[in-house]
Structures are given as structure tokens and as C-alpha cells.
Amino acid sequence: MERGADVSVVIPAYHEEAAIAGTITRILNILPDAEVIVVDDGSRDSTAEEARKAGAYVWSHPYNMGNGAAVKTGIRMASRDKVVLMDGDGQHDPEDLPRLLEAARRYDMVVGARDPKTHANGFRRLANTAYNLLARYATKFPVKDLTSGYRVVDRDTVLRYLYLLPNTFSYPTTLTLAYLRSGRSVCYIPIRAQKRRGSSKIKPLRDGTRFLLIILKITTLFSPLRIFLPISGSFFLLGLANYAYTYLTVHRFTNMSALLFITSVLLFMLGLISEQITQLRYDRVENGG
Numbered sequence: 024m025e026r027g028a029d030v031s032v033v034i035p036a037y038h039e040e041a042a043i044a045g046t047i048t049r050i051l052n053i054l055p056d057a058e059v060i061v062v063d064d065g066s067r068d069s070t071a072e073e074a075r076k077a078g079a080y081v082w083s084h085p086y087n088m089g090n091g092a093a094v095k096t097g098i099r100m101a102s103r104d105k106v107v108l109m110d111g112d113g114q115h116d117p118e119d120l121p122r123l124l125e126a127a128r129r130y131d132m133v134v135g136a137r138d139p140k141t142h143a144n145g146f147r148r149l150a151n152t153a154y155n156l157l158a159r160y161a162t163k164f165p166v167k168d169l170t171s172g173y174r175v176v177d178r179d180t181v182l183r184y185l186y187l188l189p190n191t192f193s194y195p196t197t198l199t200l201a202y203l204r205s206g207r208s209v210c211y212i213p214i215r216a217q218k219r220r221g222s223s224k225i226k227p228l229r230d231g232t233r234f235l236l237i238i239l240k241i242t243t244l245f246s247p248l249r250i251f252l253p254i255s256g257s258f259f260l261l262g263l264a265n266y267a268y269t270y271l272t273v274h275r276f277t278n279m280s281a282l283l284f285i286t287s288v289l290l291f292m293l294g295l296i297s298e299q300i301t302q303l304r305y306d307r308v309e310n311g312g
Contacts, residue, residue, distance in 0.1 A: 027054025029104045030124065031178070033097030034111040035090050037064040040073050042113035047077035049117040058103050061111065062093040074111075090172075091194035095185050098178065106178045115173040119214045127175040131207040134199070135173035135214040154196070161242040161249050162203040167211040170195050180207070197241055204245040204301075247301060251294025259287035 032050055036043055047059055061074040065087035075081045082100060084093065098106055105127055109115040119135055126133040139148045151170060158166040172195050184201045188194045202209055243250045262283030269277045 027057030030054055030056075030107060031058040031060060031097075031101035031103040031105070032107040032109065033094060033101060034059070034061045034074075034079070034109055035064055035093030035097065036061050036066065036070050036074065036111040037087060037090070037093070038066045038068050038070060039111040040066070040068045040070045043070055043111045044073040044077040046109075046111050046113060046115075046117065047074060047079045050120070051078055053117050053120055057107075058101065060097045060100055062097045062100075064088060064090065064093040070111075089190035090192045091188050092190035094172075094194055095188055095190075098181055098185060101178055104178060105175055106181060107175050109173050114216045116214065116217050119173070119212070122212055123173070123175045126210050126212055127177075129208075130210040131177060131180055132198070132202050133175040133210045133212060134168060134171050134195075136168040136211040137171055137173075137214055137216040157239075157242060158196070158200065161246045162200060164203050164209070165211075166199065166203075169199055173214065174198075193241070200241050200245045243297070245301065247297030248294045251290050251297065255287045255290035255294065258283050258290060262287060 032054070034043070034046065043061065047061070050057060050059055059079040061071070061079040061081045063071040063074065063081055063083040065084045071081045071083050080100075082096060084096070094108060097108075105124065107120065107123070109117075115135065123133050123135060139151060151168070154169045155166050158164075158169045170192075174195070176198075181198070184198060187201050188197050199209065239250070262280050265283060266276060266280040269275060269280060
């Protein structure tokens with residue numbers, strides 16, 4: 024394990040010619056026997072060439088398909104038991120690999136939890152905190168870094184979840200919630216993110232709302248009752264309050280109260296149906312589908 028004989032390192036890369044070679048060199052210095060796979064996601068610079076020179080096996084997408092798509096390609100190509108997922112922009116320090124791999128002996132997935140002060144501005148720290156809190160509510164697990172792309176998984180296990188993963192930057196969110204929802208063990212190891220080389224592909228104003236919608240969608244997908252039940256309860260309480268008010272003022276049960284109560288029941292039943300669909304989805308995962 025320490026020299027990386029059973030480790031595949033998958034690095035999605037898009038326009039990372041400035042940092043990719045240095046990242047690969049440091050990985051191979053620490054894990055000289057590791058299989059390093061760089062998936063060039065349609066870069067128009069020399070990312071693929073630099074990665075190949077540094078000693079990685081390179082697969083190039085014909086066009087930009089998305090960070091998640093590159094990760095899925097790399098996982099399918101990996102041939103070792105343990106798969107390390109990390110970025111090629113220099114933010115993920117290869118020096119953390121031994122600690123992550125050691126923890127991976129005992130856990131299904133190990134995630135490098137970044138110190139917020141080392142990798143994000145104020146807006147992104149606030150957004151990441153909100154995402155983590157929402158994920159904790161959905162999973163009842165202390166999620167420390169929902170969006171970290173630095174993680175170690177068992178190849179045979181993660182292959183079962185590939186069909187769930189989107190082609191976008193939200194694949195870490197989906198993977199984390201999928202593992203926790205299906206009863207897999209997850210461990211967070213504190214790391215310090217390095218300053219990235221080049222510009223970030225994520226734009227806060229453009230992607231902030233999209234990330235929030237993605238997390239709400241994923242939460243509904245994996246733990247629907249955690250979303251539907253509070254909303255159903257809110258409509259029930261509104262109906263009860265409206266009924267109490269109209270009973271005291273006009274001494275009758277109004278159509279509005281009936282509508283609120285009916286909406287509450289419908290949302291609750293919809294949540295139950297969604298929960299059953301979710302369970303069928305995970306039966307498919309457990310059966311190797």
C-alpha cells in the first residue's frame with residue numbers, strides 16, 4: 024500500500040498545463056508503483072502532453088464533457104483495488120496520500136476535508152457551510168466537506184455508483200450522499216488545500232444557485248422524506264392555524280383550511296412513494312446493477 028502497488032490515482036484535467044506535470048511527479052515520488060491516470064477533458068492546451076511526459080497514462084476526451092464525466096472515465100480505466108480521486112490544479116497535496124490510504128484500510132470512502140481558510144473566499148466558505156449543513160440534515164452524519172474532490176474509494180464498490188454520478192462538478196456531492204444513504208462507511212481526514220495554479224473553473228455567481236439546486240435535488244433523491252416531511256408538516260400547521268382563526272372569527276371550516284390539509288396529506292404520500300423508489304434504486308446498487 025505504501026508504495027502504491029494496489030493504487031490507481033485518477034486525475035481529471037482541463038486546461039491544467041501549468042500544474043499537471045508537477046502534481047504527477049510528486050505523486051510518483053510518494054507512490055512510485057501507483058497507476059496514475061490523467062483524463063484530459065478536451066483541453067486545447069498541452070495538458071495531455073505534459074501529463075504524458077511526467078509519467079501518467081493519458082486518455083483524452085474528444086471534447087469537454089465535464090469534470091464528473093472525466094472522473095467516471097478514469098474510474099472505469101483504473102485497474103487497481105484502491106482508487107484515489109484528486110484534482111490536477113495543484114490544490115491537492117500528494118503528501119496527504121499516505122494518511123488517506125491508511126484510513127482507507129478501514130473505511131469504504133476516505134475524504135480529504137479542506138480547511139476552509141485555505142481554499143475558499145468568504146462567499147464560497149459561506150456556501151460550503153450551507154451545503155455541509157444540508158447534507159448533515161439529509162444523512163444524519165457529520166459531513167465536513169461535501170464538495171471535496173480528494174478522496175479514496177474501493178474500485179469494486181464505487182463502480183456500483185457510477186450510473187448515479189452526474190457529468191458536472193457535483194459528482195463529489197452525489198458520491199458522498201450515495202455512500203451514506205446506502206450504509207457505507209465514510210471518514211474525513213483534515214488536509215490543507217494548496218493555492219491552485221491557473222483560474223478556477225467554478226464561478227460563484229453563475230454556479231452558486233446551481234449547486235444549491237443540485238444539492239436539494241440530490242437530497243430529495245437520496246432522503247426524500249427528509250425534505251417532504253417538513254414541508255408536509257408546515258402545510259398541516261398552516262391549515263390548523265387557519266382553521267383555528269376562521270373558527271374563532273366566522274365559526275366555520277373554510278375551503279382554504281381544507282386545501283392546506285389536503286396538500287399536507289398529498290406531500291406526505293408523495294414522500295412515502297419517493298422513499299420506496301429510492302429503496303428500489305439502492306436494491307439495484309446492492310445487487311450490482
